[in-house]
Amino acid sequence: MARVEPVVEALAIHKSFGDLEVLKGVNLTVAPQELVFIIGPSGSGKSTLLRCCNLLEEPSSGVVKITGEDITAAGVDINQVRQRIGMVFQSFNLYPHMSALGNVSLALRKVKKQPRAQAEAKAQEALERVGLAHKADAYPTELSGGQQQRVAIARAIAMEPDVMLFDEPTSALDPELVGSVLEVMRELRKSGMTMVVVSHEMRFARDAADRVLFMDAGMVVEEGPPDEVFGAPKHERTKAFLASVNGH
Amino acid sequence: MVEWEVIRFSFFNLETLQEIWPMLWRGWLMTVQLCVAVVPLGFFAGTILATIYSLRIKSVNAALIVYVDFFRSVPPLVLLIYVTYGIPLLLGADIDAFVAVLFAFTLNSSSYFGEIVRAGIESIPKGQMEAARSTGLTTLQAMRYVILPQALKNVAPDLTSNTIELIKATSIASVVALPELLRMGRVAQGLVYNATPLIAVAVIYLIMLWPMVRLLSRLERRMMSSR
Amino acid sequence: MDVFLDEFFNAEVMLKYLPEIIDGFWVTLWLAFLVVVSGLTFGLGLALLRAYQNPVVNAAIILFVDLFRALPPLVIIIVGFFGLPFVGIRLSGFLISWLSLTCVLAAFTEEIYWAGITSVNKGQWEAARSTGLGFGGTLFFVVIPQAIRMTIPPLTNRTIAITKNTALASVVAVPEMLTVAQTSLAYAANTSPLTLAAAGYLLIFFPLTMLSRWIETRFAWKR
Ligand SMILES: Nc1ncnc2c1ncn2[C@@H]1O[C@H](COP(=O)(O)OP(=O)(O)O)[C@@H](O)[C@H]1O
Ligand SMILES: [Mg+2]
Numbered sequence: 001m002a003r004v005e006p007v008v009e010a011l012a013i014h015k016s017f018g019d020l021e022v023l024k025g026v027n028l029t030v031a032p033q034e035l036v037f038i039i040g041p042s043g044s045g046k047s048t049l050l051r052c053c054n055l056l057e058e059p060s061s062g063v064v065k066i067t068g069e070d071i072t073a074a075g076v077d078i079n080q081v082r083q084r085i086g087m088v089f090q091s092f093n094l095y096p097h098m099s100a101l102g103n104v105s106l107a108l109r110k111v112k113k114q115p116r117a118q119a120e121a122k123a124q125e126a127l128e129r130v131g132l133a134h135k136a137d138a139y140p141t142e143l144s145g146g147q148q149q150r151v152a153i154a155r156a157i158a159m160e161p162d163v164m165l166f167d168e169p170t171s172a173l174d175p176e177l178v179g180s181v182l183e184v185m186r187e188l189r190k191s192g193m194t195m196v197v198v199s200h201e202m203r204f205a206r207d208a209a210d211r212v213l214f215m216d217a218g219m220v221v222e223e224g225p226p227d228e229v230f231g232a233p234k235h236e237r238t239k240a241f242l243a244s245v246n247g248h
Numbered sequence: 249m250v251e252w253e254v255i256r257f258s259f260f261n262l263e264t265l266q267e268i269w270p271m272l273w274r275g276w277l278m279t280v281q282l283c284v285a286v287v288p289l290g291f292f293a294g295t296i297l298a299t300i301y302s303l304r305i306k307s308v309n310a311a312l313i314v315y316v317d318f319f320r321s322v323p324p325l326v327l328l329i330y331v332t333y334g335i336p337l338l339l340g341a342d343i344d345a346f347v348a349v350l351f352a353f354t355l356n357s358s359s360y361f362g363e364i365v366r367a368g369i370e371s372i373p374k375g376q377m378e379a380a381r382s383t384g385l386t387t388l389q390a391m392r393y394v395i396l397p398q399a400l401k402n403v404a405p406d407l408t409s410n411t412i413e414l415i416k417a418t419s420i421a422s423v424v425a426l427p428e429l430l431r432m433g434r435v436a437q438g439l440v441y442n443a444t445p446l447i448a449v450a451v452i453y454l455i456m457l458w459p460m461v462r463l464l465s466r467l468e469r470r471m472m473s474s475r
Numbered sequence: 476m477d478v479f480l481d482e483f484f485n486a487e488v489m490l491k492y493l494p495e496i497i498d499g500f501w502v503t504l505w506l507a508f509l510v511v512v513s514g515l516t517f518g519l520g521l522a523l524l525r526a527y528q529n530p531v532v533n534a535a536i537i538l539f540v541d542l543f544r545a546l547p548p549l550v551i552i553i554v555g556f557f558g559l560p561f562v563g564i565r566l567s568g569f570l571i572s573w574l575s576l577t578c579v580l581a582a583f584t585e586e587i588y589w590a591g592i593t594s595v596n597k598g599q600w601e602a603a604r605s606t607g608l609g610f611g612g613t614l615f616f617v618v619i620p621q622a623i624r625m626t627i628p629p630l631t632n633r634t635i636a637i638t639k640n641t642a643l644a645s646v647v648a649v650p651e652m653l654t655v656a657q658t659s660l661a662y663a664a665n666t667s668p669l670t671l672a673a674a675g676y677l678l679i680f681f682p683l684t685m686l687s688r689w690i691e692t693r694f695a696w697k698r
Contacts, residue, residue, distance in 0.1 A: 338482055
């Protein structure tokens, strides 16, 4: 069978902050249209792994390939690459001095160099996809947390990335607002987006994930289909973690 | 008492005022020119310094701190005299007094503006830069479109305050004979032999700056209550 | 390069005028010291007076503050020195400089003290009182420490910036460092005495500027 080129291929990623080794040789491969779900206790290195995938953190060693291109190689224009990797943050990080439309269209104008009208049309389209077309002129402070996160998702998908990275997209939200964001993520998945999601929303993982990775102390301890990892975890640490999460 | 008549004659002499008004007007125009040149220059130079600082290159930042603290430690008048006397001797040719003054003030005010903008940049959460970079914006684009607009807004009172200080400081250019407002006031005073020109100069400064001082108080109070 | 050294760092010239510059240095330091002490005290006095909330007094204080914040210090000094004699008031350049800078420093610091006093919110008072602290205890252990924390950084910055203006006294013939340097400069036809004076100012203000930078990071609110 012909090997399908993975969208993301992070190989033997090590990352240290000073003396603290946060990632100890992690591999992450994501096939086209796959949704990989990453779980693990706080401090296990999940965010760092995601941030290594778009080089917000420089891996200490290891290789990151995006659709086959080694982006850790010397001379790579990282800004060109980042256009193709959408990222959604736990704390939204919307630009507070710009309207929703401004937030979404900025990179279209300045990175993709689209004329304003074209960029704004495109941004409006993205806002529509997250159900916020009517909030285009609203500023972040005028939006609920859930709406802000959906604008942040629109900001990323407007760039038409090859893959989207989600770092705990619903952790900062009030419980009643979580659903709307997950709904948008489901839609995105249906449309065929390749996604890597760090989250504690186990229900969502069971429904939507193709594969689940469990990380602990900078390593991938266990990985497999959601039914296996959640239903019959092999490792003690996975069991303990799931028990502690479900206990909540 | 005769006192009032003396005060009126010496300080608020309308005839004198009429006589010397054209001189003050020319001086005021020079002061305005000076401000229009030096405020943007200092501000842009300072913003560039702060932007470079935010790149966190250790050795560069150490040098920047020395630069900034050096020019914040030398009185602007000393700097001004140093520049206006020193540079011509060094070049072996006269330079335009206006240019010398601009140069000295840019060195001085870029340090103050630089400190203010730096504080503004540091008040912006790290996530803003990261979000911007994650969409493919370069560091400088992220600075220009995302960080600086917010940073400058956060330090608007300090920027206003420093602008007022800078406008006031331009009066020391009178010491090196640049014919700005205070200089012309003193020249006029020598001609008429009463103090009305000086009082007029003070009043003109008040008319220029009092509204800004009031605005500043309002800005400061608003910032305070929004914390 | 030789021209540069000869013009700005001429050892012979420097040595010759060093004693006079040092005399000037002490005058500068003395004037600076007086301005700091009287300015900070006067400013605090005004802020405390303002706390009484007498409308007439407060209006007068605000007028005073605005006036001395809006006027360039050099204009104040020159009006004082060259203007006042016309109405029969003749004060020495030193006295005029001292009084002028005192008023300027007081105006700026009054605002800072006042901001400090009003910044500590009522919740802090109530929280402290609810734990059984009395008025004095609350004031001294809760309110004033917070107010000081808020006021110290702008206070040091402002004090340094205004005290540097002692150099303006050279315009009214006070024999401080810059005056001496300028006279020497004229005699020597060489910029080196001014270099000495600049070094003198750095000696006074560079450590203070670094101190204020340290204070700023030290006292910064953890967000
Ligand atoms: N910039 C940084 N500097 C130093 N330590 C960091 C930095 N970022 C993360 N860490 C540390 O790395 C470890 C993993 O963090 P992170 O990847 O955020 O974990 P997770 O997202 O799984 O909670 C933590 O111990 C954290 O304190
Ligand atoms: Mg995390």
